[in-house]
Amino acid sequence: MEPEETWLWLFEWFEYTTPGIIVRESVWMFPVIEAVHLLGLCLLGGVVITVDLRMLGLGLRKQTISELATNLQPWLIGAVVLLLATGTLLFLSEAVKCYYNTSFWVKATTLPVAMIFTFVVRERVAVNGGMDTSTKTRVVAAGSMLLWFTVAAAGRWIGFS
Amino acid sequence: MILDFVAWMNELPWSIALRESRYVWPWVESSHVMTLGLFVGTAFVTDLRLLGWSLKRVRVSEVTDRLLPWTRLGFAGMFVTGFLLFFGYPERYYHNLFFRIKIILLIVAAINVFAFHRGIHKRVAEWDLDPKLPRQAFVAGAISLSVWALIVVTGRMIAYNWFECAIQPQPDFVNWFAQCDGIIKELYGGT
Numbered sequence: 001m002e003p004e005e006t007w008l009w010l011f012e013w014f015e016y017t018t019p020g021i022i023v024r025e026s027v028w029m030f031p032v033i034e035a036v037h038l039l040g041l042c043l044l045g046g047v048v049i050t051v052d053l054r055m056l057g058l059g060l061r062k063q064t065i066s067e068l069a070t071n072l073q074p075w076l077i078g079a080v081v082l083l084l085a086t087g088t089l090l091f092l093s094e095a096v097k098c099y100y101n102t103s104f105w106v107k108a109t110t111l112p113v114a115m116i117f118t119f120v121v122r123e124r125v126a127v128n129g130g131m132d133t134s135t136k137t138r139v140v141a142a143g144s145m146l147l148w149f150t151v152a153a154a155g156r157w158i159g160f161s
Numbered sequence: 162m163i164l165d166f167v168a169w170m171n172e173l174p175w176s177i178a179l180r181e182s183r184y185v186w187p188w189v190e191s192s193h194v195m196t197l198g199l200f201v202g203t204a205f206v207t208d209l210r211l212l213g214w215s216l217k218r219v220r221v222s223e224v225t226d227r228l229l230p231w232t233r234l235g236f237a238g239m240f241v242t243g244f245l246l247f248f249g250y251p252e253r254y255y256h257n258l259f260f261r262i263k264i265i266l267l268i269v270a271a272i273n274v275f276a277f278h279r280g281i282h283k284r285v286a287e288w289d290l291d292p293k294l295p296r297q298a299f300v301a302g303a304i305s306l307s308v309w310a311l312i313v314v315t316g317r318m319i320a321y322n323w324f325e326c327a328i329q330p331q332p333d334f335v336n337w338f339a340q341c342d343g344i345i346k347e348l349y350g351g352t
Binding site for chain 2: 027031034035038039041042043044045046047048049050053058059060061062063067068071072074075148149152153156157160
């Protein structure tokens with residue numbers, strides 16, 4: 001069965017944007033941007049895991065959840081900005097490949113969910129979080145880890161197909 | 162001797178099975194990448210603390226007592242999956258420029274970890290919450306952050322074949338550094 005190709009024109013347009021062309025035609029740009037994307041993943045993973053562990057009652061638990069989360073917030077935002085910037089460049093350089101790639105669509109749908117969950121739901125719980133880890137707090141932390149794990153794993157899997 | 166060992170490993174049935182597997186290989190590689198978040202991620206958080214760029218009101222000893230076990234768990238995951246990746250292509254990676262740079266950087270990172278724990282960290286109680294940490298602690302954090310970042314980058318670059326021994330000609334430095342001689346003879350014969 002032919003896949004629905006309603007939005008293909010848009011992805012073709014993405015692929016022929018100036019940054020898309022520049023990255024695709026360079027030998028070294030894609031690998032270098034990809035490596036920086038990976039460094040962003042490390043930073044995001046570290047910050048998310050450190051705060052989520054705290055919310056689960058593990059790791060750095062001698063200070064309040066809100067203290068830890070507030071302290072690491074600039075690095076969380078920095079990591080997300082770095083990942084979005086490099087990720088957009090990688091995407092533009094192979095937008096049509098992504099269009100036909102299931103992993104890409106898994107990532108494209110879970111990423112906004114993870115972002116909204118992190119900056120709305122989790123943020124609200126974390127900012128008001130004291131020393132204790134209620135069931136609600138722990139569920140939110142587990143959800144955060146699961147969502148980001150899915151986003152990252154789907155991202156890695158784009159390259160395998 | 163190492164060359165013989167690598168050549169021997171390369172022909173082991175399990176090694177061949179791993180590099181020819183359709184599903185196991187991507188799963189091992191993905192696990193290696195996903196564990197980065199836990200290992201390098203929590204190491205970065207520790208480095209940020211040592212650099213004084215974040216968590217300034219968290220005791221350094223708490224970070225090394227309570228976050229480090231998670232970093233170690235991550236490292237165990239990285240090591241097991243990383244060894245399996247090497248086991249899948251021993252000969253190819255042994256002669257890979259980026260793999261060799263990565264191993265050297267890993268040794269540098271290990272020396273840094275060792276020096277930190279044997280050195281300034283022994284007296285951590287004296288400077289645990291100081292607004293300005295001792296110079297050695299800052300330097301250890303700076304080395305750790307930059308060396309692990311370079312390890313991630315070189316690790317990613319192993320997958321690209323720009324400097325592969327099997328693809329000649331290569332710059333003299335590459336042929337020397339990656340010991341391409343043996344591989345070239347094997348592939349093309351002659352000297």
